[in-house]
Amino acid sequence: MELYELTVHELVEKLEKGEVTSEEITKSYFDRIKEKDSAVKAYVSTMEETALEKARSVDEARKAGKTVGKYAGIPIGIKDNLCITGTKTTCSSKMLENFVAPYNATVIEKLNKEDLVYLGKTNLDEFAMGSSTENSAFFDTKNPWDLDRVPGGSSGGSAAAVAADIAPWALGSDTGGSIRQPSSLCGVVGFKPTYGLVSRYGLVAFASSLDQIGPITKDVTDSAILLNLIAGHDSKDSTSVDVGEKDYTQALKNDVKGMKIGLPKEYFGEGINPEVKEAVLAVAKKYEELGATVEECSFDVGQYATSVYYVIADAEASSNLGRFDGIRYGFRSEKFENLKDIYKNSRSEGFGPEVKRRIMIGTYVLSSGYYDAYYKKAQKVRTVIKNSYNELFEKYDLLLTPVSPTTAFKIGEKCDNPLEMYIADICTVPVNIGGLPGMSIPCALDSNGLPIGFQLIGKAFDEETILRAAYTYEQNSNFRENRPTFKGGNK
Amino acid sequence: MAISKEEVEHIAKLASLNLTEEEKERYANDMTEILEFANMINSVNTDEVNETIGANENYNVFRKDEIVQTVDKETLLQNAPSQEDGMFRIPKVIN
Numbered sequence: 001m002e003l004y005e006l007t008v009h010e011l012v013e014k015l016e017k018g019e020v021t022s023e024e025i026t027k028s029y030f031d032r033i034k035e036k037d038s039a040v041k042a043y044v045s046t047m048e049e050t051a052l053e054k055a056r057s058v059d060e061a062r063k064a065g066k067t068v069g070k071y072a073g074i075p076i077g078i079k080d081n082l083c084i085t086g087t088k089t090t091c092s093s094k095m096l097e098n099f100v101a102p103y104n105a106t107v108i109e110k111l112n113k114e115d116l117v118y119l120g121k122t123n124l125d126e127f128a129m130g131s132s133t134e135n136s137a138f139f140d141t142k143n144p145w146d147l148d149r150v151p152g153g154s155s156g157g158s159a160a161a162v163a164a165d166i167a168p169w170a171l172g173s174d175t176g177g178s179i180r181q182p183s184s185l186c187g188v189v190g191f192k193p194t195y196g197l198v199s200r201y202g203l204v205a206f207a208s209s210l211d212q213i214g215p216i217t218k219d220v221t222d223s224a225i226l227l228n229l230i231a232g233h234d235s236k237d238s239t240s241v242d243v244g245e246k247d248y249t250q251a252l253k254n255d256v257k258g259m260k261i262g263l264p265k266e267y268f269g270e271g272i273n274p275e276v277k278e279a280v281l282a283v284a285k286k287y288e289e290l291g292a293t294v295e296e297c298s299f300d301v302g303q304y305a306t307s308v309y310y311v312i313a314d315a316e317a318s319s320n321l322g323r324f325d326g327i328r329y330g331f332r333s334e335k336f337e338n339l340k341d342i343y344k345n346s347r348s349e350g351f352g353p354e355v356k357r358r359i360m361i362g363t364y365v366l367s368s369g370y371y372d373a374y375y376k377k378a379q380k381v382r383t384v385i386k387n388s389y390n391e392l393f394e395k396y397d398l399l400l401t402p403v404s405p406t407t408a409f410k411i412g413e414k415c416d417n418p419l420e421m422y423i424a425d426i427c428t429v430p431v432n433i434g435g436l437p438g439m440s441i442p443c444a445l446d447s448n449g450l451p452i453g454f455q456l457i458g459k460a461f462d463e464e465t466i467l468r469a470a471y472t473y474e475q476n477s478n479f480r481e482n483r484p485t486f487k488g489g490n491k
Numbered sequence: 492m493a494i495s496k497e498e499v500e501h502i503a504k505l506a507s508l509n510l511t512e513e514e515k516e517r518y519a520n521d522m523t524e525i526l527e528f529a530n531m532i533n534s535v536n537t538d539e540v541n542e543t544i545g546a547n548e549n550y551n552v553f554r555k556d557e558i559v560q561t562v563d564k565e566t567l568l569q570n571a572p573s574q575e576d577g578m579f580r581i582p583k584v585i586n
Contacts, residue, residue, distance in 0.1 A: 102566045195546035209546050238552035239545060307531040318506060325507075327579055332572030338582050340507075348509040356508060360499070360518055361525055363506040374529060379542035381532045386543060419524055435546030460547070 003028040004165040008074055008222045011168060015062075015073060022055040022062075022073025025168075026117050029075050033119070033166045039489055041141050042151075042161035044080045044090055046120035051075065054117045061115075071229065072115035077167030079158050080121035081128055082213070083202040084108050087118075091204050092136035093126045095324050095331045095350035105202020106237065107171060107213055107230045114229055119167055122157030126352045127321065128178055128206045130154050131424040132414065135354045140411055143186060145450050147489025149408040152182030158216045159186040163484050169217040169226055173203055175210045176309050177403075177428025180440035183216055184403035184453030187442040187482065189470070190216045191223045194460045195435035196241035198227075199234030207316035208239075210309075210432040219480065220441065220471045224248040227463065243461055251464035252471045257291035259469060262396035264299035267427055273406045279444035279452040280402045283473065287400070290472060297396065301388045304381055305430035310422060311365050311378035312433075317355075318362025324350065357418060382433055389434045397465050399457040402427050403440040407450035427455060437463050441470045442479045449485065494522040 003011070003025050014020040030048050037043055058073035078084065081091045083101035085108075090096045104112065125135035133141040133156030141156045143149040144164040151160040155172030159182035162170050172179040174192035183190025191214045198213045205211065215226035228249065233242035263284055268277050284294045326332035326346025333345035351359070365374035392399060405426060414421045431438040437460070440453040458466040499519045503510045510518065564577060573580040 099570055102562045102570065196549070209544075235554060239547065239549055241547060241549070301535065304532050304535055307529045310525060311529050311532070322507075326572060327581060328567075329570035330572075336582065339584055342581065343507045344509050347507050351508075353514075356510075356514075357518060357521055359506050359508065360502055361522060364494075364498075364502050364522065364526070365529070367502065367505060373533075374526075376542060377532050377537065378529075379544065380537035380540050381535045382543040383540040384535055384537060387540070418521055419528055422525075422528075432546075 004032045004168070006168070007218045008071070008168050008225060011074060012071060021059045022117065023052060023059055025073070026051050026055040026075050029119055029166065029168070036164050036166050036486070039142060039147055039486060040144055040160050040164045040166065041139050042122055042157040042164065042166060043077070043120040044092060044123050044138060044157065045088055047087065047118050051117045051119055054115070058115050058117070069114035071225070073117060075117040075119045075168060076111065077119050077122050077158055077161045077170035078108070079124055079155050079170070079172050081124060081173060081204040082108060082171060084118060088121070089204065090121070091127045092124045092138055093350065093352065093355070094137045097331065099329055103202065106199035106234045108202060110230055110232070122155070122161055122170060124157055125154035126355050127204065127317070128154040128173055128175060129317070129354050129358055131177070131181055131421055132409070133157060133182070134411065134415060135352060137352050142411070142489060143408045144484035144486055145187065146408065146448070146485070146487055148410055149450070149488070150185070150411055152185035152404070152408065154178040155216060156182045159183050159188055159190065162186070162188045162216050162218060169215060169222050171213060171230070172216045173211055173213050174432065175207050175313060176432050177425045179214045179216060180428050180438055180453070180455060181404050181425065183440040184442070185408040185451065187451030187453070187479070187484070188216055188218060189220055189223050189442070190214070190440040191227060192431065192438050193227060193231065193463060194437045196239055197243065197461065197463070198230050199232070199237040199240045201234055201236035205320040207313040208320060209316060210313055220467060220474050221249070221252055223439070224252055224467050241461070248463060248467055251467040253468050254472050254475045256287055256469050256472045259292040259398065259465070260396045261287055261292050261294045262297040262392055262399045263294055264302065264399055264401060265296050266299055266302055267401040271405055271423070271426070272402055275446045276402050276404070276406065276452050280400065280454045283443050283454045284400055286473065286476065287469070290476060294400070297392060299388060299392060299399070299430070301385050302430045305385055305433050306422060306426050308378045308381045308385065308433055309425070309429040310361065311374050312382065314358045314362035315366050315375050316362070318359045318366065321355070321359055354418070385430060385433050389436060393459045398469055401455045401457065403453040403455045407446045407448065407452055431457055436460055437466055439466050439470055441473060443473070443477065444479070445482055494519050494526065
């Protein structure tokens with residue numbers, strides 16, 4: 001087995017036994033990137049020189065018997081909306097094409113303390129707005145299972161990188177499904193933690209009340225490990241929550257006996273591809289066999305979540321993106337005569353079509369005369385949705401749903417109709433509205449050989465129950481025996 | 492309710508965006524369709540509920556008002572499209 005095929009916990013075992021060095025692991029990844037990334041196009045930028053330098057220094061420290069972090073020398077891919085000091089953070093936008101981050105995101109500070117090695121920055125839909133990574137201003141990322149198809153989005157670069165073995169794990173961000181949906185479409189594990197568990201400091205803001213950073217990994221164990229590394233209260237993010245020290249790997253138990261799982265019937269009806277439905281129901285059956293109670297339930301108000309989402313997310317986005325004015329950082333148009341021109345021309349030339357569309361909608365729903373009817377109403381419906389979740393979680397430990405209504409779609413297929421693209425998020429968006437944790441776990445391939453994922457949704461700050469159930473499923477199934485084929489891509 | 496071209500122009504002005512004629516037409520259509528979809532929320536009864544402002548219960552989070560050195564000025568200015576004497580350079584504002 002090649003080094004790049006191993007999970008992080010397997011790599012660490014080899015590092016600890018002295019069977020392999022960090023330099024060898026890192027080199028193995030860059031060799032693999034050179035071989036595969038011209039087809040997959042997961043990375044916006046790579047950092048080979050600094051990565052190998054870092055790997056060598058970790059190896060020397062280990063050799064000299066110095067104390068190093070357990071995960072020191074392990075490479076990682078980082079979504080390009082997270083700031084790493086001194087490196088470009090583009091958000092896959094012309095607006096930030098040449099922006100060099102002047103500080104580290106808190107998650108990066110945390111990974112630096114562990115001496116992880118950065119492979120590069122991964123592609124995304126511009127400013128994380130999209131479900132296919134086709135909104136990147138630079139290039140499309142391809143799905144390793146079929147290069148003619150999208151990897152999902154917005155963390156499509158991170159998910160495709162992990163699926164293609166060009167990163168052992170990666171960080172993504174999730175505002176309406178941007179970790180879970182690409183993970184599902186690429187056959188990897190994606191975890192959106194509870195809002196507030198991971199600091200958002202240094203994550204370029206899209207919709208501040210919905211954004212959350214999380215792990216994209218090859219398996220559930222790695223997900224728990226990476227969550228351990230990034231979780232924790234941060235005074236730089238006033239919405240971050242102090243839940244005390246936790247070791248999420250303690251939750252990795254192969255046992256779901258007595259667990260109560262709700263199956264919201266609304267996610268198994270119209271609009272869900274029959275193969276997806278069948279695969280997720282097979283997971284439900286498996287949980288029953290393993291001793292859990294699975295019961296159909298109703299989450300009727302979930303049908304409004306996507307509408308609520310596009311009001312709240314776009315409102316927050318239009319406000320957050322107001323800072324891009326061509327003055328302090330970011331793109332400045334060359335065409336101007338006065339200050340107003342700089343603002344308008346820089347924004348018009350620097351933002352792509354989807355970002356502009358969302359700024360327009362966000363500005364509209366916040367504008368005088370429409371604020372109450374859209375924004376305030378959406379915030380109230382958000383409360384109704386949260387209340388409905390609370391009621392469900394009085395009865396159930398977890399909810400089980402599909403992640404995406406379909407498997408990976410063809411590149412270009414949904415580009416002409418924004419609403420059709422938005423509906424790709426119906427199963428994931430409600431979780432962000434509720435601020436809850438949700439995980440995508442791969443479970444099957446469809447008749448085209450494309451991955452299908454299922455979603456586990458838990459109570460706020462109960463990441464452990466999700467991890468335990470996901471781990472149990474993984475231990476009793478064999479999805480990882482399937483490998484991406486890299487077929488297609490000849491067009 | 493269809494969004495008119497005039498409304499698109501008004502919103503673009505508020506958002507500091509220039510739109511081409513083609514974009515105006517496109518966004519008028521897209522916004523009509525998306526807002527119609529968003530209007531679904533009006534069928535939910537919200538008489539008895541308050542707005543959710545943030546995803547969690549945090550309301551005011553205070554810290555001491557102390558001066559701390561975070562990022563130095565030179566580093567921050569490196570990203571400025573135009574700068575002079577340690578300041579952002581912009582066109583003349585007052586005639």
